[in-house]
Amino acid sequence: MKGETVGGGRSTGGGATKSTVDRAVDALSSDFPLSREGYFGAVGKSGSENIREITADNPQAVFEEFGRQLTQGAKADPGVKLTSGTSYLHPDGTRVNVRPTSDSGSPAIDIKTTNPGLSSQKIHFEGNNNE
């Protein structure tokens, strides 16, 4: 027996139909283009690719739009207790954590995914006047 994933033969549906994550990416990327590597926004202060920053005049509104789009078709998972906010699971296994107040003080969204069009990342939403 070669190394294998357990339960790997099970279909999660989809076929030619776009996944819930694909639809969210399509909806958001017209206003917030994805990088070629599948990241939203810009690299933050640290320079880490997987920590992103989106700055806006009204970061709360942008955060809410991201949260709304990225959780459509996903189910809230009460099994995950975030320090703030709610964790959602998509049918393809993509997990989205919507954090109205992250430890940084600003809202944030974590995305954990194997979707080929999107990379796992944490997005902080900041005001334009933040340093």
Added chain:
Amino acid sequence: MNELAYFMTPSTLNHLAQLVGTRWECVGTPGTVIKNLITCPALIVTSEITVALTIQDNEVLVGGEHRTLTRIDEIEPGGNVETAKKEGSVFFHGKGERVTSVSVIREELREFAGGEETFHLLSDSGVVIALESMVVAVQRRGFDGFDFVVNRASSPAELEYYPTDRDWPMNLRVTYEYARHLISID
């Protein structure tokens, strides 16, 4: 430079060590299964003991940025095993075989920015359970993961792991060194 260490507690390690010598039943969850992904808690069930692993949220300021670096914790199994079996959210591969060894998966990440090390993380992310004819890995989905992936193989050398390092791509400014260690606890 930040040093971070998120290890399983001595109590959890002791419970995992008690799996050795018992008869394997299954791994599963009372939650959701998507291919080889299982949500929390991950239930590791043998004839005599059940270990229920969950994942705790942890946001931490490290390397100048707030990041999610989750921690594995153990909870009481309660009625979760019955729920998992009832829902069919379990994998029985190797059922009835004796557990011959248990190892903790400890993952290590070093971040370098501008040539300086910014943080060093050691984090226990799961277990590899050796049975008589196969090995089963239950591994958190990355340093920031809230789910587990389950893999099996005939031998440890053939076992596939979640590619944690792919979640930390390098660029001209920031580079990483990643390592995975298996630490026997029997």
